[in-house]
Amino acid sequence: MLGAHADKVVIAESKEDVMAIMQKSSETATPVTVVGGATGVTGGCLAFGGIILSTERLNDIGIIKTVSDRKASIKVGAGSLVSDIKNYALKNGWMYPPDPTEKNATIGGNISTNASGGRGFKYGTTRDYINCVDVVLPDGAFMSVKRGTVFADSKNEISFNTSNGTKKIKLPDYKLPKIKNATGYFNYENSDLIDVFIGSEGTLGVIVSAELVLIKPFETLFGGIIFFDERKKSWNFVNEIRNLSKQKNSDAINALSLEYFDKNALELIKKDYPVIPSDVDAGILFEQDCTKKNYDALLDKWIKIIEKYGIDINNVWFATNEKEQEEFRKFRHKIPERVNEIVKKYKIPKVGTDIAVPHDKLEKMINFCETTFNKEKLMHLTFGHIGESHLHANLIASTKEEYEKCRSIYIQIAKKAVSLGGTVSAEHGIGKTKHPFAEIMLGKNGIEEMRKLKLSLDPSNILGQNNIFKMK
Numbered sequence: 001m002l003g004a005h006a007d008k009v010v011i012a013e014s015k016e017d018v019m020a021i022m023q024k025s026s027e028t029a030t031p032v033t034v035v036g037g038a039t040g041v042t043g044g045c046l047a048f049g050g051i052i053l054s055t056e057r058l059n060d061i062g063i064i065k066t067v068s069d070r071k072a073s074i075k076v077g078a079g080s081l082v083s084d085i086k087n088y089a090l091k092n093g094w095m096y097p098p099d100p101t102e103k104n105a106t107i108g109g110n111i112s113t114n115a116s117g118g119r120g121f122k123y124g125t126t127r128d129y130i131n132c133v134d135v136v137l138p139d140g141a142f143m144s145v146k147r148g149t150v151f152a153d154s155k156n157e158i159s160f161n162t163s164n165g166t167k168k169i170k171l172p173d174y175k176l177p178k179i180k181n182a183t184g185y186f187n188y189e190n191s192d193l194i195d196v197f198i199g200s201e202g203t204l205g206v207i208v209s210a211e212l213v214l215i216k217p218f219e220t221l222f223g224g225i226i227f228f229d230e231r232k233k234s235w236n237f238v239n240e241i242r243n244l245s246k247q248k249n250s251d252a253i254n255a256l257s258l259e260y261f262d263k264n265a266l267e268l269i270k271k272d273y274p275v276i277p278s279d280v281d282a283g284i285l286f287e288q289d290c291t292k293k294n295y296d297a298l299l300d301k302w303i304k305i306i307e308k309y310g311i312d313i314n315n316v317w318f319a320t321n322e323k324e325q326e327e328f329r330k331f332r333h334k335i336p337e338r339v340n341e342i343v344k345k346y347k348i349p350k351v352g353t354d355i356a357v358p359h360d361k362l363e364k365m366i367n368f369c370e371t372t373f374n375k376e377k378l379m380h381l382t383f384g385h386i387g388e389s390h391l392h393a394n395l396i397a398s399t400k401e402e403y404e405k406c407r408s409i410y411i412q413i414a415k416k417a418v419s420l421g422g423t424v425s426a427e428h429g430i431g432k433t434k435h436p437f438a439e440i441m442l443g444k445n446g447i448e449e450m451r452k453l454k455l456s457l458d459p460s461n462i463l464g465q466n467n468i469f470k471m472k
């Protein structure tokens with residue numbers, strides 16, 4: 001985004017600093033934009049005037065408190081890097097499961113965008129691991145929101161206490177799809193107040209710290225990349241694994257992640273990875289966590305299923321431990337890396353989708369995208385979290401005209417995803433770059449309801465201006 005700038009940068013060192021800066025800003029109607037790791041991809045942390053409030057020094061990582069033999073909790077400052085939290089937990093025998101790929105993101109940023117990663121298939125999103133958030137509201141009031149304590153009433157209203165007295169919000173009436181979603185303020189039946197702040201993209205309050213849920217780490221894992229000569233076979237394979245993964249038995253197949261690469265994505269990195277066969281039509285990366293005891297039995301089960309799809313097991317690229325799995329991470333990263341090289345060459349932004357649909361609509365969605373891309377003869381490739389029916393289609397334009405065409409195609413894709421009961425953003429959020437898509441999904445009315453909700457906490461509209469929607 002061109003033209004982003006701030007008049008001041010404030011680096012908060014305590015919750016009190018944040019309270020003071022918000023109180024002063026609300027009195028002077030000064031815009032404040034919160035920045036965590038600045039890794040967001042929809043422009044949410046970019047300011048256009050006013051103050052940039054950095055959380056980088058709110059980075060305390062607390063002591064782990066054991067709740068049971070399978071669960072623990074930890075209090076962390078909003079500016080703590082997610083990778084530091086994960087490493088600290090692992091060193092102490094625990095695991096923080098959400099695993100967004102980006103290592104420099106902060107936990108405050110992850111909470112504000114409800115981030116998720118490749119292992120979201122098994123572990124869900126950030127939302128599922130947040131017990132409590134400590135928030136400073138736009139007027140400088142402080143409150144601690146504990147999960148399971150404050151809920152919406154039958155009118156979809158929530159009243160809550162803050163250090164500046166009681167406040168009330170009315171949640172929107174729109175219905176959100178019951179799939180992975182990062183579009184719009186959270187709103188399901190009986191919404192918990194904590195969930196309204198999670199995913200609110202820095203518009204309702206500044207998160208200063210949070211209590212996270214930790215679980216016991218898995219003992220070991222294996223994974224593989226399977227190359228299919230027909231993409232339809234890869235989708236059938238995913239369907240079968242998804243069904244098997246519903247079993248609760250610990251000796252049964254239960255995938256940790258299921259990732260998809262279409263033919264064009266694989267072609268792009270073929271030179272880097274000669275292991276990719278010439279007749280490839282699609283690839284699936286899977287991971288399975290297990291114990292040392294059931295490792296062999298589970299691996300056998302996977303091999304049997306893979307062979308059922310006519311795949312020569314010698315052509316599957318296996319990784320047998322977390323270290324080898326690192327090669328898979330590099331493989332996955334190579335695709336966006338190559339895309340970025342091309343984009344830099346053309347000097348035209350890439351258009352990347354973040355849509356998800358109910359799983360039984362995925363095939364329809366992929367076919368719609370491919371037919372549209374091919375008709376317009378645009379360079380395109382698709383990859384992503386197929387286990388959650390959440391794919392990133394990348395459209396690469398070489399001219400401004402092509403770029404405009406890509407944006408208009410994105411509108412068509414967003415409309416299609418919504419018509420299939422899906423979402424226009426499953427993990428990156430709306431930020432400042434995807435407003436038209438939010439409106440396609442939530443309607444003008446939905447956007448208006450979000451505006452009203454925001455104004456009830458932020459009457460001067462100072463916090464996170466133009467994130468998710470414009471105030472008009």
Ligand SMILES: Cc1cc2nc3c(=O)[nH]c(=O)nc-3n(C[C@H](O)[C@H](O)[C@H](O)COP(=O)(O)OP(=O)(O)OC[C@H]3O[C@@H](n4cnc5c(N)ncnc54)[C@H](O)[C@@H]3O)c2cc1C
Pocket residue numbers: 033034035036037038039040041043044045055078079099100101102104105106107108109110111112113114115116117118201202203205206207208427428464467
């Ligand atoms: C290479 C790469 C890979 C990525 N992979 C993934 C992925 O796998 N999954 C995924 O979900 N995302 C991914 N992302 C996107 C990005 O990492 C996430 O959106 C992340 O949550 C942003 O965190 P951040 O700390 O960088 O936040 P920022 O970019 O600084 O901010 C993001 C938004 O959160 C708000 N915010 C930040 N901190 C706070 C706070 N303390 N209180 C209130 N609001 C706050 C900001 O105002 C802004 O609106 C990726 C990005 C890159 C560059």
